Amino acid sequence: GPNHRGFDLCKFFRSSEPTEHTRGNAEAFARAYLEECGGCEGRGSEAAVESLLAEAKLFEPLTWLEAGVFFLFAAKGDLAGRQRWEGLAFDRLENYSRCVDRFRDDMQLFLRTKPLVPQ
Known part of the structure; x- marks a missing residue:
């Protein structure tokens, strides 16, 4: 099932304004990651790449x-920089x-690309 690698991968490539390059870079990284992964199923196949990207997308919200809450705490702890931290938190x-509303669709995509129980 989805795990920390999906969360980490999502943080590398999430963007409030994704471009064609964002998707291409994420695909290239996922392919390289899977090729180096010793125990990964499919190791770099298109299906494995799509499954990993679907896993990562689950974690976007x-x-x-997590980043918003972090910046709210930073605003509370750094009064001199409060306005900056609050702006980052708001963003x-x-x-x-x-x-967050896309989560249900993203979960359905993930479930179509990977069985919940390994066979």
Whole structure:
């Protein structure tokens, strides 16, 4: 099932304004990651790459929420930089709000690319 690698991969490539390059770079990274992964199924096949990218996409709302909460705590602890931290928090929480509604669709995509129980 989905795990920390999906969360980490999502943080590398999430963007509030993704481009064609964002997707291409994520695919290249996922392919290289899978080729180097000793115990990964499919090791670099298109299906394995798509499955890993679908896994990463599941975590997008959580990565934005985590960053938003972090910046809220930073604003509380750094009064001199509070305005900057609050701006960063607002941006991340706005991105969370934008993508959280897609979670159900992303979960369905993930479930189509990978069985929950390894065979």
